[in-house]
Amino acid sequence: MEFNAHKPIYLQICNQIYEQILSGDLKADDRLLSVRDLGIQLGVNPNTIMRSYETMQTAGIIYNKRGIGYFVSDNAKELVLNQMKEEFLKDELPQVVKKMKLLGISSEEFLKFANQ
Numbered sequence: 839m840e841f842n843a844h845k846p847i848y849l850q851i852c853n854q855i856y857e858q859i860l861s862g863d864l865k866a867d868d869r870l871l872s873v874r875d876l877g878i879q880l881g882v883n884p885n886t887i888m889r890s891y892e893t894m895q896t897a898g899i900i901y902n903k904r905g906i907g908y909f910v911s912d913n914a915k916e917l918v919l920n921q922m923k924e925e926f927l928k929d930e931l932p933q934v935v936k937k938m939k940l941l942g943i944s945s946e947e948f949l950k951f952a953n954q
Contacts, residue, residue: 851890
């Protein structure tokens with residue numbers, strides 16, 4: 839995984855897992871890699887992985903079975919979808935709209951492009 843220097847690594851790891859949940863690669867009750875194994879796979883400190891898992895657990899996206907590992911929650915897909923939509927509408931869409939205005943791209947042009 840290539841990391842973006844402008845966003846904390848633990849959040850990028852969360853987003854990677856969120857994408858796997860939305861795509862169906864990870865489903866309810868699927869076991870995540872252990873903290874140590876994912877750290878090795880990504881070349882990241884296990885403390886960073888733990889922070890990602892704690893963030894997702896706090897959001898209810900994953901849960902911990904003590905001594906066994908972390909698992910995807912039953913309603914994870916819905917939670918991730920809502921969270922990612924909210925982030926997109928709050929953080930990314932305003933930048934897109936601003937850029938469209940600067941470039942003189944009309945709503946009609948955008949919709950034509952989006953519907954291709």
